[in-house]
Amino acid sequence: MDQNVKSELGTIRIHKKVISSITTNAAKEVDGVADLGYSLKSFVSKLFGLNLGGIIDVNIDNNNEVTISVPIIVSYGYNLPEVAAKVQENVRKMIEKSTELNIKQIDVNIQAVEKEAKK
């Protein structure tokens, strides 16, 4: 399901992939995020060349509210709750700025701590 935004001239449809893409960039911008994490769906997509969706999980409910789940890998030396909170904040800010959608929830899943030292 895509997200619909109504304008005076008609309806603007925003694909989930767009939200996913903005989320990816916003999460990677945050200091302390080494990379995005992984998901079984993205692994299977990559393996079989299917289009099952990316790493970011985007759900839109009946009230047109968006729930996003972001798996991340954090660099060693950073405070994990602080990095997670910054990711939530930046993702919310960037999505609201770019799409004016209603964000219900942004779940952050810290999957690993990268061994590289803090820059």
Next chain:
Amino acid sequence: MKIITKFVIYCYTIVLFTIGALLISFALGKIDAYDLTVLLKSLDTVNARLATGLTGLLIILIGFVFSQIMFSRIKREKTIAFQTASGEVLVALNAVEDLIRKLTGDIEGIKEARPNVIASKKGIEINLRLALNADVHIPEFTGKVQELIKERIQEILGIDEAITVKIFVTKILAKDRPRNKKEAEEDTSVPFRGYKR
């Protein structure tokens, strides 16, 4: 719990309960083998076969969904979760183990560390298997390591839950001694040394 999750769990329980009850009834002689044969023969029509096949498919589907639910629960238990204003933050226990490996890697005296983190209602339990250098005073050293890990994990995760650090010293290894000049020279191989025509 979602309605669909509840529905699948109920269906799965009913299916298993029915199969169990049928087997027990058969064992107790409540169901006659002849009746079973008659029942199976009555299913030997196209429509009955179709219905049986669809029922089998449904049972497989319910089993699959049930296993997915159970696996996702197990996965959830392998994380430390906390709620923020914007949503939920899950920290995988693997991430905490990575962190401990890195922390212990910076401590002189530890040759190898294998952490195992368990999260329960009582708090976080860290089981750490260590290979140490021979020159360390084990009780003092492990005490300091326990303190350090406890403090750092509490600080990095920002949690108030109780953290227990259990250390198992699995190996004591001799400290790498720097090779002296003479040994190094002896090891140097000269090309074609000992070669004769």
